[in-house]
Amino acid sequence: MAQDLASMASIVTELKYTPVDSIPAIAGGVRNAFNSHKTKPIDFRLTQLRKLYWGIKDNEAAIVQACKQDLGKGVFETYLSEIYWCTNDIVFVTQNLGKWMKDEKAPDIPLANKLLSPRIRKDPLGAILIIGTYNFPINLSLTPLVGAIAAGCTAVLKPSESAPSVAKVLQHIIETSIDPSCYTVVQGAIPETTALLEEKWDKIFYTGSANVAKIIAKKAAETLTPMTLELGGRNPAIVTKNANVRLAAKRLLWGKIMNAGQVCISQNYIMVDREVLDPFIAEMKLVMKQFYPDGAKESDDFGRIVHGKQWSRLKQMLESTKGRIVMGGDMDESQRYMGPTVIIVDSPSDPLVAEESFGPLIPILPVEDLDTAIRIAGEVHRTPLGLYPFGNKQETDRMMTETQSGGVSVNDALFHGSLPTLPFGGVGDSGHGAYRGRSSFDCFSHRRSVTSTPGWMEGLLDVRYPPYEGKLAKFKKMSELKPNFDRDGKVKFSPVSYVLSLGTGSKTGGLIGYAVILLAAFGVRQYLDSSAR
Numbered sequence: 001m002a003q004d005l006a007s008m009a010s011i012v013t014e015l016k017y018t019p020v021d022s023i024p025a026i027a028g029g030v031r032n033a034f035n036s037h038k039t040k041p042i043d044f045r046l047t048q049l050r051k052l053y054w055g056i057k058d059n060e061a062a063i064v065q066a067c068k069q070d071l072g073k074g075v076f077e078t079y080l081s082e083i084y085w086c087t088n089d090i091v092f093v094t095q096n097l098g099k100w101m102k103d104e105k106a107p108d109i110p111l112a113n114k115l116l117s118p119r120i121r122k123d124p125l126g127a128i129l130i131i132g133t134y135n136f137p138i139n140l141s142l143t144p145l146v147g148a149i150a151a152g153c154t155a156v157l158k159p160s161e162s163a164p165s166v167a168k169v170l171q172h173i174i175e176t177s178i179d180p181s182c183y184t185v186v187q188g189a190i191p192e193t194t195a196l197l198e199e200k201w202d203k204i205f206y207t208g209s210a211n212v213a214k215i216i217a218k219k220a221a222e223t224l225t226p227m228t229l230e231l232g233g234r235n236p237a238i239v240t241k242n243a244n245v246r247l248a249a250k251r252l253l254w255g256k257i258m259n260a261g262q263v264c265i266s267q268n269y270i271m272v273d274r275e276v277l278d279p280f281i282a283e284m285k286l287v288m289k290q291f292y293p294d295g296a297k298e299s300d301d302f303g304r305i306v307h308g309k310q311w312s313r314l315k316q317m318l319e320s321t322k323g324r325i326v327m328g329g330d331m332d333e334s335q336r337y338m339g340p341t342v343i344i345v346d347s348p349s350d351p352l353v354a355e356e357s358f359g360p361l362i363p364i365l366p367v368e369d370l371d372t373a374i375r376i377a378g379e380v381h382r383t384p385l386g387l388y389p390f391g392n393k394q395e396t397d398r399m400m401t402e403t404q405s406g407g408v409s410v411n412d413a414l415f416h417g418s419l420p421t422l423p424f425g426g427v428g429d430s431g432h433g434a435y436r437g438r439s440s441f442d443c444f445s446h447r448r449s450v451t452s453t454p455g456w457m458e459g460l461l462d463v464r465y466p467p468y469e470g471k472l473a474k475f476k477k478m479s480e481l482k483p484n485f486d487r488d489g490k491v492k493f494s495p496v497s498y499v500l501s502l503g504t505g506s507k508t509g510g511l512i513g514y515a516v517i518l519l520a521a522f523g524v525r526q527y528l529d530s531s532a533r
Helices: 005-011 020-035 042-058 060-071 075-101 111-116 139-151 164-177 190-197 210-222 245-261 274-291 308-320 370-380 393-401 438-443 455-464 472-479 495-501 507-532
Strands: 119-124 127-131 154-158 183-185 203-207 227-230 236-239 269-273 324-327 341-344 361-367 386-390 445-450
Touching: 020 127, 020 154, 020 183, 020 190, 042 060, 042 075, 042 139, 042 164, 060 075, 060 164, 075 139, 075 245, 075 438, 127 139, 127 190, 139 154, 139 164, 139 203, 139 438, 154 190, 164 183, 190 210, 203 210, 210 227, 236 245, 236 370, 245 274, 245 361, 245 386, 269 274, 269 370, 274 324, 274 341, 274 361, 308 361, 361 370, 370 393, 386 393, 438 445, 455 472
Parallel strands: 127 154, 127 203, 154 183, 203 227, 236 269, 236 386, 269 361, 341 361
Antiparallel strands: 119 445, 324 341
16 A cells, blocks of 8 residues: 555545535536537547556555545455456556447448448537445446546546545545546535536436435436436345255345445345245355354444434334344444344335345245246336346246346355456346446547538439439339338248358358358368379
8 A cells, every 4th residue: 555644534524515506617617628628639539548547546545544444444445346346347448449430330320321331420528427325335436437538538437425524535646637627526415416407518427326316316307417317226135945055045145245235236135935934034144154263243244324314224124024033133323333134024015125225134925936036026126226136047047037227246245246248237126227347438428410411423323313203213222121021921932042141141151251261172172182293
């Protein structure tokens, strides 16, 4: 770690909110910076990303200290889910940005239209507003910023005021590392966020609760501002009688102890086949002892609830359940500590199932069979952020087919959300839009379709100009596609087409196939000729 205690103390200080009356000028500044076109060259983007990398590396000690202060987050979890996540993302993006920025050849273009050189440019959207959250305050603030920089945008970051120590470190990193005319931080709570939403943005990226997302979406709709919303959900895990119960218990417990359960994609409840309920609970108790031999409260690896309001909400949820606690239940308000707690519930309407806990509460709902589990999952939340099916392949495939979710980790907890190059996002009311890796670049880019029409084509284009008398037949011959299906929706079989396409279903596939055959025949002929000599 590159800092001494004195320098860390100067960074992790009391958070000062940005004056509300200065926000219009800040927003106008990043808009003007984008309009200057300075962020568009690849050299500028790469330089900013590399400087941000070193800004993170140089402030690792401050990040660790701030995460401990705000969330009780241990050193390992801070490096795993915050520091290394962001630095690795920057390295990956810088290594691939040149490839992503190149124009793409437009797919599925008819041969006649290829003369227009159709292609797709990747243009930056403009000035971006990023509203961060508290549970992974470095990761979920800087990862979208990396995407915005890579795409050639300017941005204002509004960190979560619920993680004030981290918000201060983020401001220090950004102000001392990258171009302040293009990228800046606004600190604050509701008044400051409201003032930011009064400004015109080219995109808003928000991570947080669905209730706040509705407020943001209403405000964005006034100016037709596009959004990416990363929300949460009542994510189900389903453990069938054919699952590996020991692994399911271990992996699902891990999914709820990470960050003290304050993870939007961790399972909100677990449905377990009654046939394996007792061994599943026994395995959870065993694994809990392995993870924390002296108890979670005494472990430096187990975090704390972010603030008293959230702690009280979780306590109230636990008090309102009609379920039976079979593991844990210990808590300490003075430390904002709430231990991993397993509760057997008997109804999908129990508050621990029907509401998102966002904490280390682990309700288990026994079910009779997979049919019941799939039905309940759809009733509790049709479009959650994650799905965690445990069972044999036939069962897990069925669960994916008969449910919806933003992502799926088969036979694991939240693992799909931990792959930094895999697109991550919700569906329906768990969010829309995706980012991470290449998808972060795409999130803040506009795919701009471009054609170039040469002058010599004018004779071929005369059919589009009036008067149109006598031109319809010519246009029909040039452009009409003939269907390969009848009125009943059945595909017509054509022996000639089958032979021409070599059974591939397309002329292009047939041409490639015949080319391969000809090359193979030529190779065989050459071999036979050389053998005969």
